[in-house]
Amino acid sequence: MRTRSLGNSDITVSSIGLGLMGMSPGVYGSVNDDDSIKTIHRALELGVTLLDTADTYGNGHNEELLGKALKGRREQAIVATKFTFGPNWEFIGGHPDYVRKAIDESLRRLQLDYIDIYYQHRVDPSVPIEETVGAMSELVKAGKVRHLGLSEAGASTIRRANSVHPISAVQTEYSLWSRDVETEVIPTLNELGITLVAYSPLSRGFISGELRTFEDLATDDLRRWMPRFQGENFQKNVEIVDKIKEIAQEKNCTPSQLAIAWTIVNGALPIPGTKRIKYLEENVTAADVLLTKEDLERIEAVSPKIAVAGERMTAEGMSAVNL
Template sequence: MAKPTVPRMKLGSQGLEVSAQGLGCMGMSANYGPAKPDDDMLALLRHAFAAGVTLLDTSDAYGPFTNELLLGKALQGGLLATGGAGVQVATKFGVKFTEAPPGWEFCGSPAYVRQACEASLRRLGVDCIDLYYQHRIDTRLPIEITISLLKKLVGEGKIKYVGLSEASASTIRRAHAVHPITAVQLEWSLWTRDSEEEIIPTCRELGIGIVAYSPLGRGFFGSGAKSADNFSERDIRKNLPRFQAENLEHNQRIFERVNEMATRKGCTPSQLALAWVHHQGPDVCPIPGTTKMDNFDSNLAALALRLTPEEMAELESYAAADAVKGFRTYNAANTWMSSDTPPLESFKGE
């Protein structure tokens, strides 16, 4: 297969331009097992940039902090160009680590957000963050208060564009009324489609770009149930309902049907699942993560895969909501499902 050309796309309606496929960097440092060697990950980042992938997704919560430091090493070491046709770094704030159990809380207070932004700038070694997401919504605080501070940071030149992650439709609308939201990041894949009913239409109505994380079902569409065989004790997927034994055995049937179709198409099941996300529209940028160059190259090849409307419908029938067993995450409080915030007029706090 010829090396694919990575097209460019407008993400949102405020002027941000990125590669049509990004790279999720979380697994390089956290959550999917032990952190990988820096030298290997720096080589992968250099390889991705040379291939034309310029949107790099990280967060201060990954590690915590070590993933931003890794990207900072690549940026400061001259492995990645910035500005113009260079990389666009997207990072996040909002998961504040605490000494009290469970060890973290969601925080959107202005003082904390400013502190978090300054710390991310230092770790990344940049003067300005291209896209700064609120990683999770602080449901104790009106969203308008957090976004007003982000608007100030834009005015100060510390961030260029504002994003939200795992936000409800009402939260997105209220935030966008204070300052334009450029992108909403959400989990979207062949077997995770709950945002299609309300959140995605809201983004499209408001001209907000959509960034799809875990477009390969957290690796499930790479090898199905076998993917769980290699989970380490530090892999968060061990606790996700969809990867529990009984659910996984049921969900394996979905993988087998996708795999059969991939065989007919002459591609891998992961490429087919990723191509399905790409076919959702020109406003959607998936950010599959990997720590292996072979997997990165395979993911990139999905850009060249074409699906007919009939094939799209066939794929969707395999992974209809009633066919998938297990919730997509272990705690609904970590999702948009609980992200509504108090009305501004009733808030008596800061």
């Protein structure tokens, strides 16, 4: 697995990470902790070091799972977690007192002494970012956190945050189908030397081509409530995926590998999520898929910026991004 640096930090990470969110119940169908732990171990064996979790995934379950998986393997991993939400995605925010409380709870669940990358999961419009990042920087001084990140922050917030303490990573949804960060956020990150960590690089699995109908989603699968998976949007998006699939076949790769490679070509560090070894092994080889200028033009022709039907999140979710 190739490696790269994370922002201006001293951390070297794998060029593809692993997102753990779907290893908790109520996200993307049924889960099995033993299988998920085997997938995390396989990721480490393959040189995938960046493991992405959050305190809210599974109401703490996800961090606890990672803690178990890392027993005796801590030094092989770069652990990233996030704060902002309480149980059941209740928005708590970025007040300094909460930052201090949340980190201790994450460290306890993860059974770790320190976290490599600590993200604010969503910007809190009621607390100046300088105050939140000020509190986060105290955690760095205290040795509880190595580097700081933001998720779904807007360009001016990123700039203000970075003037308080260096921000190493900004995590946001970025894929062939989610490109709003290209206008302002990516140029700002490039200017400041911050890494874009691309979450949901497969648009929540849609671009893999495995999902053909709404009924493919389990009854508790959160994608049932997401606009891209609703009604006629679903079928329109399947048609785009089929065109992406054709290009992938010609390139001798899968649509997932093509989509992940596309984020890498665009400078991002993707963290595709899976609970399965099979998908993990497929996804990590995306680092070897070479996309030429002609390939990129063909991909753009079949999947231009605004071709996808439906916003990437619900209206409530969209109201909390790019702040």
